[in-house]
Amino acid sequence: MINIISTGTLSSFQDFGRFGKKKFGVSNSGCLDKFSFMLSNLLCNNDKNEASIEIISGGFKCIFLEEITASITGPEGFFIVNENKKIKINSSINLKKNDTLFIPPNKNGNIFYFSVYGGFKIKKILDSYSYHQPSDITDNLKIVSGYNYSFKKPSVLKERFTNDDFFKKHLVNNGIININYEEEIIESNQKFIKIFENTDYFTTNQFSRQGIRLTGEKSNFFTHQNEISSEVSIGTLQLPPNGLPIILLNDSQTTGGYKKIGSIPKSELSKFSQLKSESKIRFKGVSTEDSVILFNQMVEDFELIGFNAYSFYNLSVNGALISVQISENNSIISIANNEVFNVYKE
Template identity: 35%
Template structure:
């Protein structure tokens, strides 16, 4: 059985796939990779199913020792990956030899990196998914973030894998500001004309209160017509809720299944990976788009 060993876990490294679908009606969050596009690219490069599990590293990456030869790829945030001290290129297939060490010098752009392993990550499926749901302590590696000394099994794979590279025009560029396209939500009409205009014309700052569950933004307060509370109902990845304090909250991968605040809009799926790569202090603007314009 092929294995890797975690020498240093990094700030927050978890196993994530494309999400745990099918149990939201029981209150089970979907979870999964925050940046689903990078997850997909990383898997493609090592011949995996696009929704296979990867390690999602946050802010500062882990240090990983390979106990066997393995093909890997690194996509998403640029944390300056190195193998045995030598820089490696992101967005391409890399053969790592037994005994080698993958680590990261430091974050340059983005926030979350995805490390894919040919053959995938061999953790048990919990309710159909390998994703870690930290609050529920389930999935991934024993339901928790990776720790020093963890030995994780890697799947078997074709030893004659083709080396691939992602074309430059398909590689996303992550900056410290982003304009997110948003489709008006079911409660868009619960806001005053001024409130909606403020929402679309202001710049918001991502606060420190941002995690895999949701992002709290700071900026111009958005005015409701009457109340911010709705009859609790479903929310999706990228739903923007505005509680009575007037500052928006964006629901992310570990979002709860039900929300109780006015849903002003929903960020389109193509833009969510960029959002997943923002850091506290980064700037967000919103641009309205209609569903039929995508």
């Protein structure tokens, strides 16, 4: 069991999401960064779809009331156990009664996942463990300060970690976000596409599980709209009459009435969700065929992620404590002070 000390901006239970319910107006919800979500479960030897706690923007703290193996995944950085042990993100760790765990905000990304070995003891709502922000139907799946959350089977595993190569290759902002344009946009709005793809956009702090607003030079296209509400999905890029794009995320409404430009493909959604506020991006059109290939390449790379058991040391260097994790075969060494340095054996 854990007791929540602070939740940060929003912490909630998530799994892959809720499907087959859009006909009732219920959106998919589910983890924003599917790959980091799956990684947190794999580090705990769980099924990939076991419910984890998704933490947006860090600031999450809890205390453990019994022993368990837990994992934290997400952007490169560290989390802190008992105020002085800095453990690299993408590690599992054994925690004892009265241990505390804190996930600080991180300059490399937004979204973290916290899994425990065997999973949390919670009930599905409408066939899923995913919290749905815009309604009150899943309030039991929102993490609340002061509340306790139980484990299914409190026990421990070997502590393991992975390097951050997958995250660095696929989930770090490279300045380009792919988009599958609507067929109508490709057929009759090539001029718009040219200007759109040459515009710098910036993510804003208007970010929620429902969507994110971008800022940048306002588009002069589609300023008079008379759209009727129609289908939207995770990643739909809408352009309202004000000329600034909105990208819908997992908890968005199931139908929308603004002009649809296209959709961010599945291969880009984890990276997009991890974008920090004020990140600069440009959009680049790709075919759906190419985006499927890119997604499958990501899956292949993900399947190759290796896990290494590690030993932890807190070293005192010139009076400062430095945390060191060393893998069994010395192939990965992680050193965390206020930054994480990964040292690789040649």
